[in-house]
Amino acid sequence: MDDVTFTEAFRDPAIARGLVRDIQRAADRPMRLMEVCGTHTMAIFRHGIRDLLPPAITLLSGPGCPVCVTDTLDINGFIALSQREEVIVATFGDLLRVPGSFTSLRREAAEGADVRVVYSAMDAVTLARQHPDRTVVFLGVGFETTTPTVAAAILTARDLGLTNFCVYSAHKVVPPALEALMQAPDTRIDGFLLPGHVSVIIGTEAYRPFFERFGLPCVVAGFEPLDILAAIGDLARQIADGRPALTNAYRRAVGDAGNPRARQVMAQVFAPCDTRWRGLGTIPASGLAIRDEFAAFDATRRFKIAVVEMPEPKGCLCGPVLTGARVPTDCALFGKRCTPTDPVGPCMVSSEGSCAAFYRFQR
Amino acid sequence: MPDKDKIAITLDHGAGGKLAHQLTTELLLPLFDNPLLAQLHDGAVFETDQGRLAFSTDTFVVDPLFFPGGSIGELAVNGTVNDLAMCGALPRYLSMGLIVEEGLPMADLRRVLEQARAAMDLAGVQLITGDTKVVPRGAADKLFINTAGIGVVPPGIRIGGDGARPGDRILLSGTMADHGIAVLTQREQMAFQSDVRSDTAPLNAMAQAVLAAAPGVRVLRDPTRGGVGTALNEIAVQSAVGMTIQEALLPVDPAVAGICDLLGFDPLYLANEGKMLCCAPAQQAEAALAAMQASPYGRRAAIIGEVTAQEPGRVVMATRIGGRRIVDMLTGEQLPRIC
Ligand code: SF4
Numbered sequence: 001m002d003d004v005t006f007t008e009a010f011r012d013p014a015i016a017r018g019l020v021r022d023i024q025r026a027a028d029r030p031m032r033l034m035e036v037c038g039t040h041t042m043a044i045f046r047h048g049i050r051d052l053l054p055p056a057i058t059l060l061s062g063p064g065c066p067v068c069v070t071d072t073l074d075i076n077g078f079i080a081l082s083q084r085e086e087v088i089v090a091t092f093g094d095l096l097r098v099p100g101s102f103t104s105l106r107r108e109a110a111e112g113a114d115v116r117v118v119y120s121a122m123d124a125v126t127l128a129r130q131h132p133d134r135t136v137v138f139l140g141v142g143f144e145t146t147t148p149t150v151a152a153a154i155l156t157a158r159d160l161g162l163t164n165f166c167v168y169s170a171h172k173v174v175p176p177a178l179e180a181l182m183q184a185p186d187t188r189i190d191g192f193l194l195p196g197h198v199s200v201i202i203g204t205e206a207y208r209p210f211f212e213r214f215g216l217p218c219v220v221a222g223f224e225p226l227d228i229l230a231a232i233g234d235l236a237r238q239i240a241d242g243r244p245a246l247t248n249a250y251r252r253a254v255g256d257a258g259n260p261r262a263r264q265v266m267a268q269v270f271a272p273c274d275t276r277w278r279g280l281g282t283i284p285a286s287g288l289a290i291r292d293e294f295a296a297f298d299a300t301r302r303f304k305i306a307v308v309e310m311p312e313p314k315g316c317l318c319g320p321v322l323t324g325a326r327v328p329t330d331c332a333l334f335g336k337r338c339t340p341t342d343p344v345g346p347c348m349v350s351s352e353g354s355c356a357a358f359y360r361f362q363r
Numbered sequence: 364m365p366d367k368d369k370i371a372i373t374l375d376h377g378a379g380g381k382l383a384h385q386l387t388t389e390l391l392l393p394l395f396d397n398p399l400l401a402q403l404h405d406g407a408v409f410e411t412d413q414g415r416l417a418f419s420t421d422t423f424v425v426d427p428l429f430f431p432g433g434s435i436g437e438l439a440v441n442g443t444v445n446d447l448a449m450c451g452a453l454p455r456y457l458s459m460g461l462i463v464e465e466g467l468p469m470a471d472l473r474r475v476l477e478q479a480r481a482a483m484d485l486a487g488v489q490l491i492t493g494d495t496k497v498v499p500r501g502a503a504d505k506l507f508i509n510t511a512g513i514g515v516v517p518p519g520i521r522i523g524g525d526g527a528r529p530g531d532r533i534l535l536s537g538t539m540a541d542h543g544i545a546v547l548t549q550r551e552q553m554a555f556q557s558d559v560r561s562d563t564a565p566l567n568a569m570a571q572a573v574l575a576a577a578p579g580v581r582v583l584r585d586p587t588r589g590g591v592g593t594a595l596n597e598i599a600v601q602s603a604v605g606m607t608i609q610e611a612l613l614p615v616d617p618a619v620a621g622i623c624d625l626l627g628f629d630p631l632y633l634a635n636e637g638k639m640l641c642c643a644p645a646q647q648a649e650a651a652l653a654a655m656q657a658s659p660y661g662r663r664a665a666i667i668g669e670v671t672a673q674e675p676g677r678v679v680m681a682t683r684i685g686g687r688r689i690v691d692m693l694t695g696e697q698l699p700r701i702c
Contacts, residue, residue, distance in 0.1 A: 013611075016684035042627065048686020097375070110371035119626070225684045341381045351627065361688040 010224030011047075019229035020052050026236035027056040032188055033235055034181070034324050036174065037195030038065030038352030039223055045361035047225040057236065060324035061354035063177055063280060064195060066142045067094045068322060068346045068353045071276040074170040075100040075346075076307040078139050081168065081299065082113040088131060090124035091139040093117045094350045099343060101310035121146075121153035121167070128157065128165035137299045140169040145197040147171045147288060148262035151269035154290070154297045168299040169290050172275060174198050176286035178210050184280065186325035191217035191235040193228070196250045201266075203258025204248045211246040222250040269294055278312075278346065279322035316345035321354055328355040335359060381692050383589070384597075403601070404523055405446035405585065408516055415518075417452035419443055420511035428475060428505055430549040432541075432560030435508055436479035438636055441563050442587070443512040444486040448567035449583045449639065451522035451574060452514030454486060459493040460509040465500045475506065486565035488512065514567075520574060524601035526581025529672035532648035533606060534641045536569065536661040537562065538614045539591050543633030544622050559618050562660075564637030569658040573639075576654035577647035584640045589693050592631035594640055595678045596692040602642075603675040608668030608690065610683045632693040642670055 035041055041061040044050060050059060063069045079100045082089040089105065096106040096115070109115040114134075118124050121138050128136035140150050150167060157165040174195060181187060194207060199220045211218050217238035221231035231249040238244050248254055266288070275287025290298040299305075312319065315333050320326040328334050328347065338344035340356050347353035375382045392400065399407045406419025423439045440457065447454040459479070463472065483490060545561040570583055582602070586594035591613075599606050615623075615630050623630050637660050643651040648666055655664035678690040 011683045013683060013685055020685075039627070045688060046629070046682075047684055048680070048682040048688040049684070051686040051688070052684070106373050106375070107371065110373045225682075229684075341385070360691045 010222075010226045012226065015226055016052070016229060019226065019233055022233040023057065023229065023236050024054045026233060026240045027054045028240050030056050030058070031190045031236060031239050032058045032060060032324070033191045033193060033232065034060040034062045034189045035193040035221075036062040036064040036178065037193075037198065038068070038350065039197060040064065040193060040195065040221065040228065041354055041357050042352050043223045043225070043228060045357045047228075048361075049225060049228055050362065052229075053232070057232065060189065060327075061321075061357070062181065062324055063277060063322040064143075064174075065347070065350050065352040065354070066146070066172070067098055067350035068318065069172065069177075069277045069279065070095075070098070070141050070170050070346070071278050072101060072310060072312065073276065073307055074168075076310070077300070077305045078168060079103060079105060079108055080305050080307060081137050081303060082108045082115050084303070086135050088114045088116060088127060088134050088136045089139060090116050090118045090127055090136050092119075092141065094352070095139055095141060097343065098346050098349045099313070121150040122156065125153050125157050125160070125162065125165055128162050129160070132164060135164045135166065135302075137303075138165070138167045140167045140171050143172055143174055143195070143198050144201045144266070147270065148201060148259075148266045151265045154269050154294055155265065157297060158294070163296070166297045166299040166302050167290065169270065169288055170275075171270065171288040172277065172286055173272070173288065174202070175206055175210055176283050177277065177280065178207070179213070180277070180280050180283045180286070181323055182214050182216075184323040184325065186320065187323045189216065189324060190239050191219070191244075193231055193235065194218055194220045196220060196222045196227070196253060199248075199250065199254040199258065201259050201262050203256050204246065204254060205256045206258065207246055211244075215244050217244040218246045220248045220250050220254050222253060277322075279319035313344045318345040318347045318355070321347055328358040331355070384692065402523060405449045406452070406512075406514075408450050408452070415516040417447050417450040417514040417516050418511070419446035419450070420509065421446060422507065422509040424504065424507050425546060426504060427546075427549055428471060430561055431545050431558065433563040433636075434475055434478045435506060436475035436477070437482040437563045439508040439510045440479050440482035440486060440488070441565050441636060443510040444482075444488060445566045445585045445637075445639075447512050447514035448565070448570040449522070449585050450514070450516060451520040451570065451583065452516045453571070454488045454512055454514040454567050456491045456513045457483065457488050458511045459490055461493070461495045462503050462507040462509075463495065463497045464503045464505050465497055467505050472506065475508075482565065486567055522581060522583050524582060524584065524598050525603075527598050527602035527604050527606075527642040527670045528581070528644070529604055529670050530645050531582075531642040531670040532645055532666050533595070533608060533668040533670060534643060534648065534651055534655060535591060535614065535665055535667045536566075536639045536641075536655045536658075537637075537663040538616045538619065539586075539635060539638070540619050540623065540628075540630035540633035541616060542636040543590070544619045546634075548622065557618060557622060559616065559622070562635055562637035564660040566637065566639050566660065569655060569661050570639060572654040572658060573641055573643075573651050577643045577651035579644040579647045580641055580651060582640075582642040586635050586638060586640055588634050590630070590632040590634060591638075591640065592629070592678070592690045593693045595690065596676075598640070598642065599678050600676045602670075605671040605673040605675055606668060606678040607671055607681060608678065609681050612665050612667045614663045614665050631690060
C-alpha cells in the first residue's frame with residue numbers, strides 16, 4: 001500500500017498508451033460498457049480515462065455506489081433512528097448528506113442528533129463499549145466487501161456480551177442486481193466491468209450463473225488506471241470477436257473462489273432476503289437480513305421504525321441513471337437545481353455517485 | 364429546496380469548500396462589505412502614513428490538540444503568520460485569544476503555549492496582547508485559539524489572488540495533505556497506524572525568498588482547509604484565468620497517498636499547514652523554485668502546472684496516464700467512503 005513505485009507501476013503512461021491503442025483497434029462498433037462499482041466510476045473519472053477512449057465506447061455507471069442504491073425508505077429509517085434520544089448512530093461518512101424525504105442525517109446532527117462517523121463497523125462496537133448507557137446503531141450499507149466486516153462486528157459484540165449495539169442492515173449483494181439490470185427497461189449493455197473489491201470476497205465463479213444465462217462479456221477489474229484500461233480492452237475484444245467470456249483481469253487480488261472465510265462469516269450472521277434498490281425496485285434475494293439467531297443485534301427488530309412511503313424527488317432521474325438507461329446530463333436538474341452542494345438525488349451526494357462524478361470531473 | 368434561513372449551519376459550512384465560500388460571499392460580505400474585505404485574500408493589506416500593513420486573523424479548533432508533527436499551539440501561530448506571509452508581509456506582532464473548556468489539564472495548556480512560543484520564535488514574531496476565557500464543560504471542546512497578526516508589507520510588493528496571468532507557472536512548495544492525514548489518523552487511532560506528520564511550519568522566510576528571487580510573483584497562497592484543489596480554484600476565479608496542472612508532478616508522500624487511496628480521499632482537497640502555492644512568470648519560475656527548495660520547508664517543491672487563457676475560472680488536471688479531468692472546488696468536508 002505505501003509503496004509508491006508499486007502504485008506508479010499501474011499508472012505508467014507508456015503502458016497506458018499501448019492499452020489505449022489496443023482498445024482503439026478492437027472498438028470496431030459502438031459498445032456500451034457498464035462499470036458496476038462506484039469505486040470504478042470514481043477511478044475512471046479521476047484518472048481521466050473517458051477522455052482516452054475512442055468515441056465508439058460508451059461507459060455507463062451502474063448501481064454500484066452503495067449510497068445511491070439505498071432506498072429512500074431505508075434512508076428515512078436511518079434518520080428516524082437518529083432522532084431517538086437513546087441512540088447514537090454510527091455511520092460511514094458518505095451517508096450523512098443523503099437527503100431523505102424531509103431531511104438528512106447531517107441536518108439532524110446540526111439539530112442535535114448524535115451521529116458519529118466511523119471507519120468500520122468495529123469502530124461502532126468500540127463506541128458501544130464506551131457508551132454503555134446509550135444504544136449504538138450502525139448503519140449497514142454496502143456490498144459484499146463491507147458485509148463480512150459488519151458480520152464480524154456483530155460476532156464480536158455477541159462475544160463481548162454487548163447489549164447496546166445493533167445494526168440496521170441495508171446490505172446488498174451484486175450478482176442479483178446484474179440480472180435485474182438486464183431486465184430493466186431501455187437498458188442496453190454490451191459488457192460488464194465487474195467490481196474488483198466485491199470479487200475479492202465472492203470470487204469470479206460467483207458470476208458464472210449470470211454469465212451463462214445472458215452470455216454477455218464480463219471482466220473482473222482492479223482499480224488502477226492500467227487495470228481498468230486492460231479490462232476495457234478485454235471487453236472490447238470479446239465484443240468485436242463475438243466471443244463473450246467471463247474473465248479475470250485482476251488476478252493479483254481475485255481468485256475463482258474468492259475468500260471462503262469471509263463468506264462463511266457473512267453467511268453465519270446474514271441470510272439472503274428480497275430488498276428494494278433505488279432505481280431498480282425490489283430484487284429477489286439481493287439483500288442481507290440479520291438471522292433470527294442474532295435478532296438482538298438487528299435494529300429493525302429492536303426499534304419500531306415507522307417510515308412512510310414517499311415519492312422520489314420530482315424530476316430526479318437517478319433511477320434510469322443507475323440502470324444506465326440515461327446519463328446524468330440527461331437530467332434537467334443536473335448542475336442547475338442539483339449540485340453537490342445542494343443535491344436533489346442520491347447520485348449527486350455520494351462521491352461515488354455518477355451525477356457527482358460527472359459534475360466534479362466532466363462538466 | 365430548503366429555505367436558506369431555515370437550515371442550520373452544518374459542518375460542511377466550515378470545511379473550506381464551496382459552502383464555506385458561499386457563507387462568506389452570501390452572508391458575511393454583504394453585511395460587512397468594504398473594499399479591503401472584498402479582496403478576499405488570506406489577510407487584508409491597507410495603507411498607513413508609515414507604509415502598508417497586513418492584518419489577518421484565524422481561529423483554530425483541532426481535535427486532538429496534539430498530533431504527530433505539532434499541536435494546536437503551533438498551528439495557531441503558523442496559521443496567522445502564514446496568512447500574513449501570503450500577503451507578502453513580514454509578520455511582526457500577534458494577539459492570542461484562548462477559549463478553554465473547564466477541566467482541561469493545566470499541563471496540556473502549558474504544553475500548547477510552550478509550543479506556541481517556540482513557533483513564534485521560529486517565525487520571528489511576538490505576542491503583544493491576549494485574552495483568556497474559561498467556559499463550562501461541554502460549551503467548548505478542550506481548547507479553541509484565535510490569533511490575529513500584523514505584518515509590514517515592504518514597498519513595491521503587491522500580492523493578491525487576482526494576479527495570475529496566462530503563461531505563469533504554478534509552484535507548490537512540497538507534498539500535499541500531510542497535515543490532513545496526520546490529524547485524521549491521530550483522531551481515528553482505532554483504525555489506523557501511520558507515521559505521517561503534520562507539515563505545520565512558518566512560511567514567511569520562504570515567501571520573502573521567493574519574492575526576492577522572482578519579483579514578478581503576484582500570487583501567493585497557503586492551501587490550508589480545502590487543500591490545493593480549492594486554493595487553485597479560488598485563484599483561477601479571482602484572476603479570471605484557467606489552470607492546467609500535471610498529476611505526475613504533484614508531490615505526495617507515498618504513505619499519505621496510500622491512506623488516501625484506502626479511504627477514497629483526494630489529497631488535492633486535504634489540509635496543509637506549511638505549504639504554499641505561487642504563480643510565477645515563466646522566466647522566473649526556476650528562480651522561484653530554487654528559492655523554495657533552499658528553504659527547509661520547501662525541499663520537495665515542484666512546478667505543478669501552468670496558468671492558461673482557456674476556460675477562465677476552471678482548473679484542469681492532465682492525468683498521469685494522459686487523460687484530462689476537472690479539478691473542482693471541494694464541496695463540503697471529504698467523507699470516507701463505503702467500500
Ligand atoms: S442530477 Fe440530481 S436530480 Fe438529476 S438524476 Fe442526478 S441526482 Fe437525480
